[in-house]
């Protein structure tokens with residue numbers, strides 16, 4: 001078996017690892033069940049092995065100078081590249097101009113690649129523990145704006161972690177892959193809005209010859225959820241009743257850190273609820289800290305952040321020379337996009353046609369063409385989308401996901417023609433494949449010697465309005481009506497091939513038909529078919545009702561014929577005449593059918609059938625009497 005390839009999102013604040021397992025991409029959890037690992041490494045003074053993730057995160061207050069966070073910002077960069085604000089971290093950086101940046105720990109120096117490698121090694125470990133096998137190959141993601149030296153540094157970090165890096169993938173491309181957008185049509189355009197903990201990116205992608213290319217990318221490496229946390233902290237401190245406590249908080253980093261953590265927690269709570277209380281007992285000596293906070297306040301505090309992202313979106317769209325209506329999809333990535341106001345605002349920025357969450361499925365067919373603005377996609381876990389997409393890319397590279405049809409759906413319904421020329425659907429449109437469905441059919445008339453299996457595709461009620469995919473005949477011995485039975489099964493495999501199997505249930509003989517073209521239907525043809533089924537829905541239903549009624553009438557006529565024959569001369573002549581009159585009426589209504597539209601006067605047919613039924617009741621009673629007297633003899 002091919003060795004699976006990991007998908008790794010090496011994020012500024014959080015990292016995660018995913019894999020395609022048995023055809024499904026999934027994010028792997030560590031032994032405590034966490035799927036996100038904080039991108040933080042703590043280096044103990046004693047030179048022991050570094051702590052990574054949550055354990056390191058907890059050391060940030062105690063040992064800020066030895067606890068490295070945000071290392072992604074420094075990957076592949078030199079001191080002269082950094083803006084003033086970028087130097088503001090709690091640990092020491094070498095400031096030798098023109099040289100690659102280094103972290104100064106006092107007793108040793110670290111290249112950013114080494115720190116990232118430690119995080120990557122941890123993710124590799126999480127994956128190996130979870131999958132119970134050793135895993136070396138990986139796809140690692142980077143922001144679209146990363147230059148060559150930043151990409152090289154990421155590659156190097158992967159190597160240092162013992163990984164074979166199969167590809168460095170753009171984060172927005174990975175996000176689009178995770179939403180299945182690689183199935184979009186040529187030239188489809190997607191905006192990826194990624195608001196994480198410390199960075200914001202907006203990227204416009206275009207589908208070109210089956211892969212995404214970046215049309216424009218913008219962003220800010222100093223803008224993210226963390227800025228919002230800081231504003232909440234400032235607000236809370238302002239609200240603090242005691243000025244002594246206020247001063248104490250400002251001068252004690254550990255108090256500040258506690259408030260910051262509580263502020264982030266409240267912010268997350270407010271994505272679900274409308275109110276939250278921040279409570280920290282004994283924050284400083286005997287003093288408790290308490291602050292009430294609601295969604296309106298949070299939304300007010302987040303306005304400046306959201307406005308800044310809007311400016312970047314406008315610039316990116318301008319650079320790509322696009323208007324909102326040129327976009328097909330907008331997708332939201334990054335933990336901070338869970339905030340309801342952000343979803344709403346982004347939908348407004350891009351004039352999205354729906355505010356509803358699409359949870360990752362692409363709408364195909366008609367609804368897709370109907371909408372004016374782009375569709376907004378928000379997954380349940382926007383902070384996992386990039387790792388999932390990287391795993392999907394890994395799956396494609398390793399061959400486990402080569403036939404992406406695995407996640408495909410049937411573009412149109414598949415079924416059989418039944419007696420009277422109607423469509424009988426076995427597999428409805430939009431069923432995910434592989435799939436199977438079957439039904440048992442029986443003969444409609446006595447002594448029928450064969451049954452025609454006519455395979456159809458389409459959304460119309462009448463067989464003739466759908467497309468014929470193939471036909472064959474199942475023969476059987478002559479038998480009364482309804483005795484011979486044929487089981488028909490439709491099965492579509494992962495490659496989209498439809499196999500039709502018909503089994504004569506009496507003798508077990510089987511026939512099969514293989515149809516390649518059931519899934520590969522041109523988009524345009526699909527939408528034409530769906531449109532015509534909607535347009536003709538009323539007409540089609542009327543035809544179906546007429547045909548069904550006609551079949552019942554034919555059965556009734558046959559039954560009456562048989563009964564008359566059985567009773568022979570014992571029936572009263574007047575009664576026979578009356579029955580024959582009613583039979584003629586039914587036949588006349590049937591004859592008035594419009595053969596082209598297969599429609600007729602349903603009400604009249606029903607009425608004349610009722611009359612015929614009533615007229616034959618005496619006949620039926622006679623037949624019963626006859627049977628009974630024969631039994632008594």
Ligand code: ADP
Nearest residue numbers: 011012013014196197225271334335336338383
């Ligand atoms: P990054 O890509 O920078 O590593 P993430 O995508 O993991 O970051 O996003 C982290 C940010 O998302 C943090 O600021 C965190 O507070 C925020 N976040 C996570 N969940 C929620 C939520 N439910 N509501 C609002 N913000 C959230």
Ligand code: MG
Nearest residue numbers: 011012196334
């Ligand atoms: Mg991210």
